[in-house]
Amino acid sequence: MFLSWLPENVSSFGRDIDGIIALVYYITLAWFVVTMGTLVVFVVRYRRRPGRPAGYIKGDRWREAAWVLVPLALVLVLDFWIDFKGARVWAKVKIEAPQSDVVIRVTGKQFNWVITYPGPDGRFDTADDRTLLDELHIPAGRPVRLTLESKDVIHSFFLPNLRLKQDVLPGRSIPAWLDAMTPGQYELPCAYLCGLGHSGMKGALVAHAPADWDRWVAEQWAADRTARR
Amino acid sequence: MSPATLAAARAPEHRAAAGFFRTYLYATDHKMIAKQYLLLGLVMALVGGFLSYAMRWQLAWPDTEVPGFGFVGPETFNVLVTNHGTIMVFFVAMPILLGSFGNFLIPLMIGARDMAFPRLNALSFWLLALGSAVVVASFFVPGGAASAGWTGYPPLSAKTEYTGVDWGLNLWLLAHAIEFAAFLLGGVNFLTTVVTLRAPGLTVGRLPLVIWQQATAAILFLLSVGPLIAGAIMLLMDRLAGTGFFLPERGGEPLLWQHLFWFFGHPEVYVVLLPALGAVLEVFPVFSRKPIFGYRLIVWATLVAGALSFVVWAHHMFVSGMDPRLAMPFSITTILISVPFALAVFAMLASLYRGSIAFELPMLWGLGFLAMFTVGGLTGIFLGSAPADIYLNGTYFVVAHFHYTLISAVIFGGYAGIYYWFPKMFGRMLGTRLGHVHFWSTLVFFNLVFFPLHWIGIAGMVRRIANPLQYDLVAPHQWINVVSTVALFGLILSQLVFLLNFGLSQWRGRAAPGNPWEAATLEWTTPSPPPHGNWGDAMPSVERGPYEYSVPGAGRDWLPQRVGAAGAGGRS
Numbered sequence: 087m088f089l090s091w092l093p094e095n096v097s098s099f100g101r102d103i104d105g106i107i108a109l110v111y112y113i114t115l116a117w118f119v120v121t122m123g124t125l126v127v128f129v130v131r132y133r134r135r136p137g138r139p140a141g142y143i144k145g146d147r148w149r150e151a152a153w154v155l156v157p158l159a160l161v162l163v164l165d166f167w168i169d170f171k172g173a174r175v176w177a178k179v180k181i182e183a184p185q186s187d188v189v190i191r192v193t194g195k196q197f198n199w200v201i202t203y204p205g206p207d208g209r210f211d212t213a214d215d216r217t218l219l220d221e222l223h224i225p226a227g228r229p230v231r232l233t234l235e236s237k238d239v240i241h242s243f244f245l246p247n248l249r250l251k252q253d254v255l256p257g258r259s260i261p262a263w264l265d266a267m268t269p270g271q272y273e274l275p276c277a278y279l280c281g282l283g284h285s286g287m288k289g290a291l292v293a294h295a296p297a298d299w300d301r302w303v304a305e306q307w308a309a310d311r312t313a314r315r
Numbered sequence: 316m317s318p319a320t321l322a323a324a325r326a327p328e329h330r331a332a333a334g335f336f337r338t339y340l341y342a343t344d345h346k347m348i349a350k351q352y353l354l355l356g357l358v359m360a361l362v363g364g365f366l367s368y369a370m371r372w373q374l375a376w377p378d379t380e381v382p383g384f385g386f387v388g389p390e391t392f393n394v395l396v397t398n399h400g401t402i403m404v405f406f407v408a409m410p411i412l413l414g415s416f417g418n419f420l421i422p423l424m425i426g427a428r429d430m431a432f433p434r435l436n437a438l439s440f441w442l443l444a445l446g447s448a449v450v451v452a453s454f455f456v457p458g459g460a461a462s463a464g465w466t467g468y469p470p471l472s473a474k475t476e477y478t479g480v481d482w483g484l485n486l487w488l489l490a491h492a493i494e495f496a497a498f499l500l501g502g503v504n505f506l507t508t509v510v511t512l513r514a515p516g517l518t519v520g521r522l523p524l525v526i527w528q529q530a531t532a533a534i535l536f537l538l539s540v541g542p543l544i545a546g547a548i549m550l551l552m553d554r555l556a557g558t559g560f561f562l563p564e565r566g567g568e569p570l571l572w573q574h575l576f577w578f579f580g581h582p583e584v585y586v587v588l589l590p591a592l593g594a595v596l597e598v599f600p601v602f603s604r605k606p607i608f609g610y611r612l613i614v615w616a617t618l619v620a621g622a623l624s625f626v627v628w629a630h631h632m633f634v635s636g637m638d639p640r641l642a643m644p645f646s647i648t649t650i651l652i653s654v655p656f657a658l659a660v661f662a663m664l665a666s667l668y669r670g671s672i673a674f675e676l677p678m679l680w681g682l683g684f685l686a687m688f689t690v691g692g693l694t695g696i697f698l699g700s701a702p703a704d705i706y707l708n709g710t711y712f713v714v715a716h717f718h719y720t721l722i723s724a725v726i727f728g729g730y731a732g733i734y735y736w737f738p739k740m741f742g743r744m745l746g747t748r749l750g751h752v753h754f755w756s757t758l759v760f761f762n763l764v765f766f767p768l769h770w771i772g773i774a775g776m777v778r779r780i781a782n783p784l785q786y787d788l789v790a791p792h793q794w795i796n797v798v799s800t801v802a803l804f805g806l807i808l809s810q811l812v813f814l815l816n817f818g819l820s821q822w823r824g825r826a827a828p829g830n831p832w833e834a835a836t837l838e839w840t841t842p843s844p845p846p847h848g849n850w851g852d853a854m855p856s857v858e859r860g861p862y863e864y865s866v867p868g869a870g871r872d873w874l875p876q877r878v879g880a881a882g883a884g885g886r887s
Contacts, residue, residue: 092773106702114696129672142864158658162654176705242634275775285785
């Protein structure tokens with residue numbers, strides 16, 4: 087009912103996020119079936135019939151209250167199960183970023199993603215930086231670190247196929263990381279209302295296979311190498 | 316003279332002498348003020364509904380002319396989403412569920428002649444009317460109405476250059492300030508009335524649950540709204556006086572607004588939900604002829620949910636850029652809030668067990684509330700889980716979720732209350748034939764509008780985009796947007812059936828007896844509609860709890876709360 091609507095996942099942590107969504111889905115589905123089933127059974131069975139009075143049950147004694155308190159304890163246990171499973175996934179995606187030699191700066195602005203590569207010197211804001219508009223090229227199969235910024239208002243960096251979302255704020259550099267296990271091109275919409283051009287503000291993530299990535303990097307910085315020679 | 320006899324002395328004949336102005340405009344009678352709130356809420360619901368019609372048309376058939384509205388496009392679309400949200404939450408849900416229900420029910424159910432401060436009450440209403448007028452007026456100023464979302468996040472909302480909206484957004488902020496002032500005064504009035512004006516014998520343990528819920532809602536609002544009023548003034552200063560509370564280039568912090576907004580915003584959800592839940596909790600015992608199951612447990616659950624609502628706000632901000640280590644604590648409190656609400660749901664189910672359930676219209680709406688609210692509550696668990704929210708945040712899954720919670724409250728809970736108390740409020744029975752058409756069509760169309768939106772959200776459609784066809788992941792599922800929009804036409808038409816029924820029943824409806832449902836609470840011991848001052852010469856006193864139905868050996872299946880009413884005929 088819900089899970090089959092998820093788009094294809096290509097990131098390593100996306101599997102974990104889908105796992106949490108599936109866990110919550112099966113738990114809530116079970117509660118839905120039990121609750122609605124009880125509702126339907128009660129409504130049919132205890133509909134008004136002449137000559138059959140209602141019971142006088144106030145639920146103020148422990149024995150009666152147990153009817154709701156026992157299921158409630160189960161709710162509490164399941165809640166904690168979801169929390170503990172979730173805490174690990176959250177930490178993996180948002181806190182414990184793996185090391186990477188690829189660092190890219192993504193700057194949101196009305197209404198584009200500005201992608202900046204530090205170039206061979208590994209430092210931003212130097213002459214060998216390369217800047218692209220709405221195209222984020224990465225090597226597939228290994229982690230990539232991002233620095234997320236905004237020039238004006240709040241935008242949200244969203245890669246549905248990687249299950250990654252992070253708002254970007256002016257005045258801040260927010261670290262993030264991602265990986266794409268399958269080479270290909272993936273949609274990169276802005277997920278937070280950012281003004282007139284919000285609808286249609288989107289870029290593309292291009293994940294290159296290893297050989298393809300080396301070729302792309304060589305092309306980008308070919309001019310620098312010629313200049314240095 | 317004792318206060319009671321003083322009150323009795325000034326009560327009768329007041330209304331007969333009053334002219335049109337005192338009766339309908341400068342009214343201080345809580346019942347008239349309740350009707351004013353109801354009317355205002357319904358009128359604003361037409362405005363908010365019209366905006367949703369234009370919005371959903373644009374989503375189904377982007378950039379085509381909307382019949383009766385005109386061309387939408389991205390600029391107007393942002394205005395529509397923003398004001399649809401603002402109007403429905405602040406100028407429809409709150410006036411109807413708090414303003415109207417609270418004003419009508421509190422004095423009648425606790426045995427008072429009026430609210431504690433009748434003139435303050437009138438002031439509250441007229442402030443709200445002024446706030447509503449300001450919101451509507453904001454559409455007609457140069458630059459158009461606010462378009463920064465109903466949450467108004469800065470910097471987008473803090474500088475004219477980011478949206479092109481100038482005075483529209485200032486007026487939007489001003490309307491909020493007026494609205495908050497109105498409900499602050501109202502909340503003080505509600506609490507004072509419940510605390511000081513209860514009839515003799517009406518201990519807090521005998522209060523009808525809807526009064527508990529109204530009072531808790533009033534407390535939540537009073538405690539939470541302060542930070543947002545401060546935030547709104549700071550934002551207005553950023554726009555008008557060149558301050559930079561929320562602008563990083565002037566040393567400010569955009570996230571501060573989100574904390575202030577949601578510190579208010581999450582309790583606000585329960586400010587709307589609790590009165591609706593309360594109305595349904597009144598309806599269940601009457602139409603299953605059983606005491607409510609677990610009165611004390613429900614009261615405790617209400618208070619616990621209210622307290623928890625103050626420590627969950629950052630679940631709206633998991634991916635906002637706040638410190639990621641904050642997410643799990645807020646995720647845990649958020650998911651914990653399922654416990655008190657699960658208790659309420661279980662208690663309602665247990666109240667049906669071995670009941671004698673009559674499917675009168677208020678009960679149908681009450682059962683609809685239970686079913687729809689369960690869906691909204693369960694989908695909330697997805698969003699409360701911080702890792703799942705990384706993906707689902709800002710998608711249509713969120714839109715579907717909060718419409719299942721808010722519409723279950725405002726539409727299903729609200730109509731449960733309106734159908735139940737209509738005879739008392741207007742002295743006529745609401746027509747049942749149109750009522751059934753209204754209920755069943757609303758149930759079907761509501762689910763057709765909103766359930767498929769879960770799917771398109773999971774598929775990756777983000778909120779507040781004017782044209783879904785621009786997105787490769789969404790375009791293949793565009794049929795969902797078409798289905799949802801067509802169903803919305805049905806949902807809106809269903810509400811017109813209600814308005815027709817409401818109008819027709821006002822003068823063609825069967826005259827309502829004092830107690831048409833054989834209910835036990837105090838308000839049903841007055842004539843329908845109750846006179847000014849409510850109780851004539853005999854102030855009520857109370858001898859038992861509010862839900863004494865099917866008491867063994869009682870002779871008939873209900874015992875009224877009011878002393879001396881047990882001997883009176885049922886449908887007198």
